[in-house]
Amino acid sequence: MDPTSITDINFHRPDESTFRPLAGFQNAHLQTLLPRILRRRVRLQPYWQRLTLPDGDFVDLAWSENPAGAAHKPRMVLFHGLEGSINSPYAHGLIEAAQRRGWLGVVMHFRGCSGEPNRRERIYHSGETEDASYFLHWLHTQWGRAPTAAVGVSLGGNMLACLMGKQGNDCLLDAGVVISAPLMLEPCSVKLEQGFSRFYQHYLLSRLKQNARRKLRAFPGTLPIDASLLKRIRRLRHFDDAITSRAHGFSDALDYYRQASALPLLHGVRKPMLIIHAKDDPFMTDDVIPTSRQLSASTTYQLTANGGHVGFVGGTLLRPQMWLEQRVPDWLENWLEQ
Known part of the structure; x- marks a missing residue:
């Protein structure tokens, strides 16, 4: 399917949400690799917490601050990509962006991804939603209700789309953002x-x-x-x-x-969701691009010409900008700042 022929998908095109790649760095591979150069230093000092799972295994949580003193704040949960962690450039960049907005951010590391092997036979995969679902229920039970959104990146994005598609109106999230996800x-x-x-x-x-x-x-x-x-x-x-x-x-x-694969489940999404793909993503093919019939009415789909895989570096050489760190909080503000 030629993505340039799609005209009936619910694209979001205000000027402030349009991605413009860094001049001279439009190449998909440069876009993909640039964040690892520009976001090499992790400035965030996370507050770590270990969550025991029902089967006796664990996942590690990296919070932007101690949640005991911030339970009243809007929350942004991040589900990382394959073998990702809080140290991934997109992860600490987006958590810092949430922190600047006055939100409580947290990365839920999938089993075995926080630097210590998990104990059980199970690990994690693109459609494994049980741990994320348990964590979201625990989050509301442990710290009370507050506006809560999730961001899923790559593998974590496919997982989040699966979760929201399966749970429909029962999903505990107020909104979700899916970035560079391999939906097929x-x-x-x-x-x-x-x-x-x-x-x-x-x-x-x-x-x-x-x-x-x-x-x-x-x-x-x-x-x-x-x-x-x-x-x-x-x-x-x-x-x-x-x-x-x-x-x-x-x-x-x-x-x-x-x-x-999450694509067949997208029609079941009932909470607001933004999906962001780059047409030149070197991890993807046109098969991940949904048709309008595959999207629910609550889903906004944004397909950019450039951006690579979780790249989206704009600005100038003197002042490069991580577009996702502006675009994602701007969109989530509608549901986290109620």
Whole structure:
């Protein structure tokens, strides 16, 4: 499907929300890599908290401040991407942006992504919504009700879209933002095996394998593979075949990709949701671009010409700007500042 032919999707086009790439840096790969250069330093000093899950495992929470003294503030939850964390440029950048607005920000690290291996056989994947759902219920029970929104980035964006699509009006969130999400996992997996995109596959796979080795050393037998077989894995699809799918009850990677893709669930979203994609995203294909019939009435879809994968760097060479750190809080303000 040619995205330039789509005219009936609910695009959001006010001047202040339009993305204009940094002059001379429109290239998709430059946009994708620039935040790692410009946001290398983590200025945020998070307040850490460990949340025990019903099965005895845990997820680690990185708050913008101690929630005990900020429970009354509007809340912005962030779900990171594959092997991401509070140290990912988009994560600490968006949490700092929330903090500047006077909101309480928190990154819920998926199992095993905070630097310490998780204890159980389960890990995390693009459609695994149980931990996020439990966390959101815990958030309201522990700290009381307050306007609450979530931002999901890449894998975390697909997960958030799955959660909001499945839960409909029962979703505890007041709004959600989905950024650079692989809403159809199978074609995105194929894309990462082609051309320069193989660089990203190599980087992500090396992080996954490093994390898996750490888990095998700490908790032998908690992964459906041993160290010798892990070493021979060369593609993300093979990792998902050998580990992700088997750890979560899927028959293979293809079964996982088809069951965990969020695009077929978007029609069930009932709370306000903004989806942001770049047409030149090197992780994606046109298959992730929804048609108007696939979107619910509460969903706004924004497709930019440039931006790469979670890049969206604008401004000037002297003053580069992280567009997402303005666009996302501006949009969420409608629901968090009620």
